[in-house]
Amino acid sequence: MDAGNAEAIDFHLVAEHIRDWVSWFAPDGRPLWVNAAVEDIAARTASQCLELPDYPVCLADSRDRELLKKILEDGRAGGAGNDQPLRIRRPDGSLRWVAVSWQGVLETNGALLGISLSMRDQTDSLRGRHQARYQDALSRLSRGGVLSQPSLEDAFQDITETAARMLDVGRVGIWLMDAERARIECRDMFDLASGAHTAGAVVERERYPAYFAALDQDRLIAAPHAREDPRTRELTDDYLAPLGIGAMLDAPIVRGGKTVGVLCHEQIGPARHWIPAEMSFASSLADMAAMALEAVERRELENLRRRLASILEATPDFVGTSGADGKPTYLNPAGRALVGLSSDESLGGWDVRHLYPPWAREQRDRVAIPTALREGVWSGESAFQDRFGNAFPVSQVVIAHKDEQGRLNYLSTVARDLRPWKEAREALRERERFLATLVDNLPGVAYRRRNAPGWPMEYISEGCLELTGYPAEDVMAARPYFNDIVHPDDRERVFAEVDAALAEYRAFKTEYRILRADGSEIWVWSKGRGIYNEAGWLVAREGFIGDINDRVRAQIELERLNTELEARVAERTEKLAQANQHLEAFAYSVSHDLKAPLRGIDGYSRLLLEDYRETLPEEGRRFLDNIRGSTERMNQLIDDLLAYSRLERRELSTARVPLAAILARVLSEREIEIKFLGAVVTTRVGELSVLADADALAQATRNLLDNALKFARDASPPRVDIHAWAEGDRVMLSVTDNGCGFDMKYHDRIFDIFQRLHRAEDYPGTGIGLAIVRKAIERMGGGVRAESAPGRGATFYMELPA
Amino acid sequence: MNSMRPILLVEDNPVDVDLTLRAFAKRHLVNPVQVARDGEEAMARVDAWEAGEPPPLLVLLDLKLPRVDGLDVLRRIKSHARFRSIPVVVLTTSTEDTDMRSAYQLGANSYIVKPVSFDNFMEVVAQIELYWGVLNLALENP
Numbered sequence: 001m002d003a004g005n006a007e008a009i010d011f012h013l014v015a016e017h018i019r020d021w022v023s024w025f026a027p028d029g030r031p032l033w034v035n036a037a038v039e040d041i042a043a044r045t046a047s048q049c050l051e052l053p054d055y056p057v058c059l060a061d062s063r064d065r066e067l068l069k070k071i072l073e074d075g076r077a078g079g080a081g082n083d084q085p086l087r088i089r090r091p092d093g094s095l096r097w098v099a100v101s102w103q104g105v106l107e108t109n110g111a112l113l114g115i116s117l118s119m120r121d122q123t124d125s126l127r128g129r130h131q132a133r134y135q136d137a138l139s140r141l142s143r144g145g146v147l148s149q150p151s152l153e154d155a156f157q158d159i160t161e162t163a164a165r166m167l168d169v170g171r172v173g174i175w176l177m178d179a180e181r182a183r184i185e186c187r188d189m190f191d192l193a194s195g196a197h198t199a200g201a202v203v204e205r206e207r208y209p210a211y212f213a214a215l216d217q218d219r220l221i222a223a224p225h226a227r228e229d230p231r232t233r234e235l236t237d238d239y240l241a242p243l244g245i246g247a248m249l250d251a252p253i254v255r256g257g258k259t260v261g262v263l264c265h266e267q268i269g270p271a272r273h274w275i276p277a278e279m280s281f282a283s284s285l286a287d288m289a290a291m292a293l294e295a296v297e298r299r300e301l302e303n304l305r306r307r308l309a310s311i312l313e314a315t316p317d318f319v320g321t322s323g324a325d326g327k328p329t330y331l332n333p334a335g336r337a338l339v340g341l342s343s344d345e346s347l348g349g350w351d352v353r354h355l356y357p358p359w360a361r362e363q364r365d366r367v368a369i370p371t372a373l374r375e376g377v378w379s380g381e382s383a384f385q386d387r388f389g390n391a392f393p394v395s396q397v398v399i400a401h402k403d404e405q406g407r408l409n410y411l412s413t414v415a416r417d418l419r420p421w422k423e424a425r426e427a428l429r430e431r432e433r434f435l436a437t438l439v440d441n442l443p444g445v446a447y448r449r450r451n452a453p454g455w456p457m458e459y460i461s462e463g464c465l466e467l468t469g470y471p472a473e474d475v476m477a478a479r480p481y482f483n484d485i486v487h488p489d490d491r492e493r494v495f496a497e498v499d500a501a502l503a504e505y506r507a508f509k510t511e512y513r514i515l516r517a518d519g520s521e522i523w524v525w526s527k528g529r530g531i532y533n534e535a536g537w538l539v540a541r542e543g544f545i546g547d548i549n550d551r552v553r554a555q556i557e558l559e560r561l562n563t564e565l566e567a568r569v570a571e572r573t574e575k576l577a578q579a580n581q582h583l584e585a586f587a588y589s590v591s592h593d594l595k596a597p598l599r600g601i602d603g604y605s606r607l608l609l610e611d612y613r614e615t616l617p618e619e620g621r622r623f624l625d626n627i628r629g630s631t632e633r634m635n636q637l638i639d640d641l642l643a644y645s646r647l648e649r650r651e652l653s654t655a656r657v658p659l660a661a662i663l664a665r666v667l668s669e670r671e672i673e674i675k676f677l678g679a680v681v682t683t684r685v686g687e688l689s690v691l692a693d694a695d696a697l698a699q700a701t702r703n704l705l706d707n708a709l710k711f712a713r714d715a716s717p718p719r720v721d722i723h724a725w726a727e728g729d730r731v732m733l734s735v736t737d738n739g740c741g742f743d744m745k746y747h748d749r750i751f752d753i754f755q756r757l758h759r760a761e762d763y764p765g766t767g768i769g770l771a772i773v774r775k776a777i778e779r780m781g782g783g784v785r786a787e788s789a790p791g792r793g794a795t796f797y798m799e800l801p802a
Numbered sequence: 803m804n805s806m807r808p809i810l811l812v813e814d815n816p817v818d819v820d821l822t823l824r825a826f827a828k829r830h831l832v833n834p835v836q837v838a839r840d841g842e843e844a845m846a847r848v849d850a851w852e853a854g855e856p857p858p859l860l861v862l863l864d865l866k867l868p869r870v871d872g873l874d875v876l877r878r879i880k881s882h883a884r885f886r887s888i889p890v891v892v893l894t895t896s897t898e899d900t901d902m903r904s905a906y907q908l909g910a911n912s913y914i915v916k917p918v919s920f921d922n923f924m925e926v927v928a929q930i931e932l933y934w935g936v937l938n939l940a941l942e943n944p
Contacts, residue, residue: 599920603920604821632918
């Protein structure tokens, strides 16, 4: 053995006993020798290693192979280096971190002798380093307030991002299980390559039973070969393969001993062996997620507690708690007000038992609390007393709150003052009693019929007996059925009326006959309406039935009398119309047939005077003149009668008639007469007009003018003043003369037909003129009157609608 | 010849007929006067005209007539193509508006209410004579 060889052997021996993995390579890179330590690190024997085609590069983790190649090349170039970290992957997939030192060993002539490569196992020390880093990350998360993040999402994002970066994993997600544990839903998924967060994916238990079964174990699932692992194998086609996931590390998120979710690390690429530090870190992060969940729930609970507290503080009900020892621990404001404690006063000096009057205290001690302790809750009526000792009824609930071991934690009670309710109930009862009294004393029947086939009677008041002769309870029991009491002839009509009203949501009112128990028949009226529930369904009908027999009988009698009366009136009217017709015909005949002889009398008198003047003595001629004068008066009388009767039967028109025009017409008719008498006629009528029949108005005016001229003819000169003025919606027309006047005691007579106040020889006339005036004016809706005094002239007034 | 054509007086009242004839005489009217004492007789006159008798110069017609009403007589004359132009003066006691309106609607040429006074009647006759100018006056002194 030469020196070199000896040196080599020594080196060999030394190298065999050192813990570093040492390899020696020929200048061409061929491995010449490997020490036994390789087995500790790479889990392969030295001889196995030397047979590997690409030793040692093939032993490095795929990610570090290029690095290792470079190191070897550097060594062949004579280079050297120290403590380069590098990952070695064992056949079982696990990683070992090594620190690589290398050196190209040169001969004195500078030629390369070989390359030495030494790898020291750093895994354990690195693990310590990792753990320190992980610890840092975890404390950063808690310091950074992952638990006080405003929302669960923010907390989860923080966790997934930290996990992905620290563990160098492609995707990290947090999935939460639903209440039925039938599925998990992704609440956050961080993709390391894109830096993006997503959420919403769902994985169903039904489809992946093995995976869920593993989750149910509440243990970490470390699957270095996820696609082969029995727990995760079933995810391959749908999930792992499409996303290129090779390894998974699922840390359960556990709350209350139950897995509620999972923090899922998904290694993109080939298998990855998870080292304990990584697993522990993942578990810690999962715990962090659980705490975040808890924090959110706690906040919600806190909010709920605050809300409940504010309700307790605001409720008018009495709410209090006391400890297992019976000492009061809480009393809400309503309770404090009741017992006279201010809001900040301690409950220490107050004995809860003072709240109860003696009998209620007894009940509390013997019944309420024992029942609550036994069954959890007691409720019933009790009584409280205020600080002045006034007792009042309450409705109370006592609850015993126990811990998990069934030990009493505290008692709580809620009590409601029943006084307002009792008062309301009393008032209601009073009202019911009042109504019942009222209804039972009404002269009629109140009823309620349920909407069911046949409208069964739900209620009918005591008045039933008086109205129908059947006791109310019999009718309620349909003995007899109420509809059968209704008179057969009225049934169809009445039921139709009621049905129509109910269908139209309106009240009904009808009248019909009923058959009483004694067989008699009376008329009743029935008024009622449908009762509808909140949904609008007809549930019943209620109403009132009253006796109107006397009224209806009287009405029927009245109708009969009316009909009879109408017939009689019609008969009379017919007779009257006939009589009128006869009268008209009579008046007509009178005028014509009375006049014919007059014409004879006048004609022959005239012929006598003319043709036999010489043979007649003076007296004979005077007789003939008298005959002719009588004839003339008779003629006038007939004309006036005719005018009067025509005015009575003629139909008058109504038009706006200017008074000035009427006066002009009448005055022109009397122009000669006025001139002859030397009368002074003045008119003051302006623009006034009236609603009248022009001819009738002219006739009335003419007659008044004639009348005035007649009675004023002896005055010198005769004066007639015609004046008109408006009075509201009426027009007054007056005709004043300065004639002899008349005594007002005759006032009412002067407008009557054939009434005369003066002797015919003094003031000739028929006694019809003023009757015509009154008839005309009254038929036009007006009135007439006169004012006078003997020797003082007279004023006649006509009043007409304007 | 025109001068001798008659006047038809339709009048049922003999006194009125007599007084009318006397009034004509006093006015020296010489036309012959035919008298119909009721509506039927008046209708018979119209039948005669249709048969060729010369129609009158003027008809004085009362309305209230026995048997056939004066308005029917008026209607017949005024609805006849040939006799329509004969003046018909309604001379009646009726002062009813309806009678006057009906008479004018049927074509009456004048409507005169018979005056009771004989003097007034004389004036009516004078007016007829003047207005229609169809009546022949006898010479005052032949």
